[in-house]
Each structure stands twice: as structure tokens, then as C-alpha cells.
Amino acid sequence: SQKIEQNSEALNIQEGKTATLTCNYTNYSPAYLQWYRQDPGRGPVFLLLIRENEKEKRKERLKVTFDTTLKQSLFHITASQPADSATYLCALTGAGSYQLTFGKGTKLSVIP
């Protein structure tokens, strides 16, 4: 069956360091992979999208990589700040599908 796994339920990191979150998938041929941020009790907010033929995407302090051979995406936040503390969700769309399926998320805490 298709699976999306975000390896860590929670990740604590010191302010100023780079946070790296992992998203692995199985039994997918993903066309697109997206990352969202969710604050407690609020709806997810889109951050970045990467296509299957792209290796890396950047936006300000954020960087996403996509390795279709390893079936893995890495999400990096450089120079992390306490305001970056939130749950981060990865989401996949399979080739030919309309559906966006989410991982369970990783809760990031940036400690001052």
C-alpha cells in the first residue's frame, strides 16, 4: 500500500542551527511533493513545491530536496528561529492523481 512517512514525530533544535526534516514514501510514483507548515489549531499553510524532475528548490531560509531514487525529500530551515516552531507536513500527489495525501507531520521546536 502507499505510504508517506515523516520519520520524526518531534525534533528539537537550537536557535541558529539548521533543522532538517525527512519525508519518505513507498509505492508512489509522485509527480509533485509539497511542504506545509501548521501552527496549533490552524490550517496548514503552503511553503514549497518540488516536481519529480527537480532536485532542489529554495525559498529564503527554506530548502527542499527530492530524490526519487531514494524515495525521499529533505526539508531544511537554515538559521532557525523560535518563530519557526510548528508542525511541518509533507504531501504527495501521485502521477495521474488529483489527490494530495499528507504525512503525519514533524513537530519542530526551536529552542532559544
Next chain:
Amino acid sequence: EAQVTQNPRYLITVTGKKLTVTCSQNMNHEYMSWYRQDPGLGLRQIYYSMNVEVTDKGDVPEGYKVSRKEKRNFPLILESPSPNQTSLYFCASRVRAGGSQETQYFGPGTRLLVL
């Protein structure tokens, strides 16, 4: 301001009492969907709609109904709520049904408690 709105934001009800959660978007999006979010299970899709009068089941449709009579509105109906439908519900939309590469916009959420 481009947004997805949901009402009510909080709801406490009793088993068996029919309820409707409304969802509206002002971005002229074709595609709309409903998710529920539960601790340890993440976001799971309940139903989606590719356009007016076109709806289909997601991963967890049992106990729910939807309708799409107008492009902007996509209400979620619980005909006979049960305690296992206690959850946080999100409505979402994006520009096109086939635009799965596009940003999905989420509403603020509706927290439902069924006693």
C-alpha cells in the same frame, strides 16, 4: 483577501443530531476538499469535488455527505454524528482539479465534539 472560510469554528453536539459545516472560498477555485485531522493519524481526506455537481469519496468518507451546488461552497454534512467523528475538520481548495501541482489553501478549521 483570498480565503477559505468555515463555520462554525467550534461545535459541540450529541450523537444522532444532524449537522452541517459550511465551507466557502472566494478565489473561484474549481477543486475543493474536506479533511479531518486526528492525533497520530494526520490529515485524511473525506471527500473532494472537482467542480460544481462533481464530488467523490476520499480516504475516510463513511458517515459524511457533501454537495457542490455552487462553485464557492462545499458543505460537509453529518447526517447522524457519532463520537468517533469528534475531530478537527479542514476545508481546502485549489485552482483546478487537474492542478495537483498547485498550492492548496486551507480554511481555519472546525473543531467538532460529538457527545
